[in-house]
Amino acid sequence: MDIGVRKRATAAGRAQRDQWLDVYRRMLLIRIFEEHVNDLYTGGKMPGLAHLYIGEEAVAVGVCHALRRDDYITSTHRGHGHCLAKGASVDRMFAELLGKEPGYCRGKGGSMHIADPDAGNLGANGIVGGSAGIATGAALSAKLRATDQVAVCFFGDGALNQGLLYEVMNMAALWKLPVIYVCEHNVYGEYTHSSETTAGDPKARPAALGIPSGEVDGQDVRAVYAAAGDHVERARHGGGPGFLLCRTYRFRGHHVGDINRPYRAREEEEGWIRDRDPVRILGGWLAQQRLADAAGLEEIEREVRAEVAAGVQFALAAPYPDPSEVAEDVYA
Amino acid sequence: MDIGVRKRATAAGRAQRDQWLDVYRRMLLIRIFEEHVNDLYTGGKMPGLAHLYIGEEAVAVGVCHALRRDDYITSTHRGHGHCLAKGASVDRMFAELLGKEPGYCRGKGGSMHIADPDAGNLGANGIVGGSAGIATGAALSAKLRATDQVAVCFFGDGALNQGLLYEVMNMAALWKLPVIYVCEHNVYGEYTHSSETTAGDPKARPAALGIPSGEVDGQDVRAVYAAAGDHVERARHGGGPGFLLCRTYRFRGHHVGDINRPYRAREEEEGWIRDRDPVRILGGWLAQQRLADAAGLEEIEREVRAEVAAGVQFALAAPYPDPSEVAEDVYA
């Protein structure tokens, strides 16, 4: 092996390391962001509802890592993670959650409606399953405009039972649209176990429409990235839609106020949190591969905490929109 | 074999023969009924739209033959066949189609909304796929009331793409409801081939929900009866829902006014009409089995023609509802 090759290998290794450190940073960013959302909410500083993404970070980050900035995503009521993973900045996110003027939607959307079109984020959605049409339409648009953009539709296991999903997946299959349906299967819809609401194997549903359909450990960001990458590449090159079922778990309540969670066992929660934390899983792998040591990861955490703290400060200090804005943006 | 056994065998044979002659009569009744609908319509005597069932008789008759009178069905815009198969009488059917007072709905429903609750017919539906919820709800009701009634939901291949169907099939699967979804796959929805509108194999869709799902030659009434019977028996005894895909073909236009049918080849039509006529197929089998001879079948046809002709006369002579009835029956 000559020196040139070794150098290249090292460069590749570095890129590889940087990539996973970046992914780690982003997952941690979501985790710490959400912890602060929790505090803002319980501290009475955030109005409305907060559906935390803690525990599911590997799904948004793994999938979005396989996307380009100009690719589209649609998101859900549990959407902070998707926004951050697709490139939203922490300060404007917090500002939106507090209903402040510099928020992504000037305070009009709030937690359930953050949109960031500059980063390809077509918006979160308060209607369970409501964005399936939008993502599919964005894919149709990409196809008609002959860009090679791809659209990803994030949705929960509960959304599997909204009829709209089957209507649009059927069209995506027929027209070979570049859209990937990513089901974040966190086992519960609100306070009900998915086995009580969802018959059969979810993967079989898109498969019945001829849509390539796979399942992945949603706590393993590298696995999610690899699986999503396959779907994205196929879609980008005209191969049509894909469906990815990500097995995951929300570590917290359905929303911040869901404290007691009588609908699930403490041991179940503890098991996931102890053994299946996506941030720790990647951190462990990074250490094991000697791509990072404890100090390096701590350094990342310090940086992330600083970024998030600054974001919170920014949002708390930011002004509310002028009340007259209430009547603006109804019509374009 | 002693004489007792021979006698019983003969009795069984007679019952068997009578059963199929009855089925034959009922299919022919639908056929001839629909031919008269065609004439009434083209003769300017029937208002609105007429979606004829000609060519698909074996589906309705085969399925309904497997049902009890107190079992439920829901029907479609192409619903005359279902009504007659479930036991409606020709005269009141014609009266409804002409908007007359003795019609099944006192003229308020017309061709697309005939309901005959006495015979378990919960009504035709003008919304494609619109009755899937009703049939499923009737099954839930039967289960809760602990009757052993079964509900059948008839719908076309076009209705396969209405999201409601998947929402309610999911519930039927979860709750093991006694409902059978019968898809009348006549290859077209209006003027579009099913391959352009329906991705994948339709049977796989209910199968993905864990619903036993089968396919049958919808032109062979005995096969339809057998397949439907299996589903009905399972459903009746607590085994949950079923799905039956019946491959069939509408011999006429989408509605009577659909004359030229540029969307499909004449050879295709002729092939089905020549080789796959459900009435002729059963007639041929009856003859081959020596259960009936030509004279016998002709006799049936004469009787049916007389019944239908009398029905037409009844309807033509029947009075319209009093105009004041327009305001009745809005509320119970």
Next chain:
Amino acid sequence: MREMTFGQAIREALAEEMRRDSRVIIIGEDVAEAGTVFKVLAGLVDEFGPERVIDTPISEAGITGVGVGAAMTGMRPVVDIMFGDFITLAMDQIVNQAAKVHYMSGGKLRVPMVVRTTLGATRRSAAQHSQSLHAWVSHIPGLKVALPSTPADAKGLLTTAIRDDNPVVFYEDKMMYQVKGPVPEGEYVIPFGVADIKRAGTDVTIVATSSMVYVALEAATLLEAAGISAEVVDPRTLYPLDTATLVRSVQKTGRAIVVDEGYMRYGITAEIAAVIADEAFDYLDAPVKRIGAADVPVPFSPVLEDRTVPTAHSVAAAATALCGPASASR
């Protein structure tokens, strides 16, 4: 009389009717163990079991359709649509099926179903969880629409809704569940189509629906201080609508304001204002005024959302403007 919250009154009506009639069942998302996200149904599943308090998938169209079919075949389902905003998903089943089955069948089939759902903003829930879309169903023959404002009305009207042989859409303001008031014990039925005068007055009629009744009552107190006597009339059902009581009140006062939390344009206030302007034409000293939600999707930010809802002050101001010149002329 004992006091209870609006939510408890709803629950009591359901419990009593379920005890009385085994055909009454509840179908909806998280209605059983969770007792709905608003906790209104808490405990019902314990008494009546999961066969009668049925948790469903998130399938608003589907569960409504299942309700229609069950209602047509001997049950009396109460379908729970968590947020009124989600009724958008069930409109076909409500309007093309439930509302029309009786008529289309020439009177042979019936759909004794209640759709319980919610309206009302100011929970900081933004545009898809805050709408008051009750005008849509009120537009449709075959449907009845009730929207109680007090715990007692909630009990009496829900009982009536469940016993009605027609589909009834029943609206509860999410912000009212904790409101307390006296509620009669035992069987309590309020007929549909009977408005209730929540406060008598002589100078101006304020027609108010659902939680707007409280806004109107507060406005009436403000107006009283200003020497204006307001009568507050609550229609309680939008269909049937008790036009006689509304018109009689305006014949007396000569002035009317209609307050409803839905959008004004093509909404509830339009119908009620049009009816009053027509039938009390000769008695009106001033045009009928309307107050409703601001004509925008409901924004998230509290500083914005608070600008979208009618308030006691905005109602009082409108009433003062209405009475001002005329009072002067008296």
Next chain:
Amino acid sequence: MREMTFGQAIREALAEEMRRDSRVIIIGEDVAEAGTVFKVLAGLVDEFGPERVIDTPISEAGITGVGVGAAMTGMRPVVDIMFGDFITLAMDQIVNQAAKVHYMSGGKLRVPMVVRTTLGATRRSAAQHSQSLHAWVSHIPGLKVALPSTPADAKGLLTTAIRDDNPVVFYEDKMMYQVKGPVPEGEYVIPFGVADIKRAGTDVTIVATSSMVYVALEAATLLEAAGISAEVVDPRTLYPLDTATLVRSVQKTGRAIVVDEGYMRYGITAEIAAVIADEAFDYLDAPVKRIGAADVPVPFSPVLEDRTVPTAHSVAAAATALCGPASASR
């Protein structure tokens, strides 16, 4: 000016806009080869190809949702909902998505989409194929609603709808497709929110929408014979609504009748009547009257259905009743 049918005018507007702007596409059931069940789009697929005139499955919610997403990302879809009755299936996508995306995103996203659909009865199509449900979408901020009555208006308003950056719901009366009239050649745009006086008059204002304009014009002819001069005003768009023109007309005539084919209760006529009764209060010699569909699901039987729709005679009778006593007093 050359004459063409209402249907041809619709087709021409679409063809011209599709030539002008490659982002304009059509999505719907049987829109391509079949050119819709009403044959209105016949031939468009030949000129623009199946990539731009897209046949869809029977999935009203889905195709509307796909339209929203396409509109948000650079296309200008025209979604075809065959019968207005089927909009029931697409309400969530129209109301919770299309109407709100611009606002919820703080103005960053846009939904330049047209939903073309139909209204109107008397085709003997019964309760699920005959409704005029345009009040629902007119109720919702974020949506615009147009309903032309003449071929020229059809072309001008549809062109405007396609060029609008907001979701527009566009209503065509199925019974009007064969109506003929002059239509300007080439680019022809009619701004939204501008009512058109279809006939000038002095004694009574008849506000009429869509095909009711013809009913009103026929009534005006009958009234003329009786010595009553009716002015027929067509709002052309329900949102934005040109209240100024309506009010100005009533200020002149002192009397108004509002005719719309939807249900009266909580419908179009309520809003327009309420606006007139309010803003022309001091000019009204008589209450504003409303005429709409009978308050029943549309029945099939011709003898029944014919009783449900406004007619020239019923409109003329109402106008005569309205003018009678007052004319006598003049």
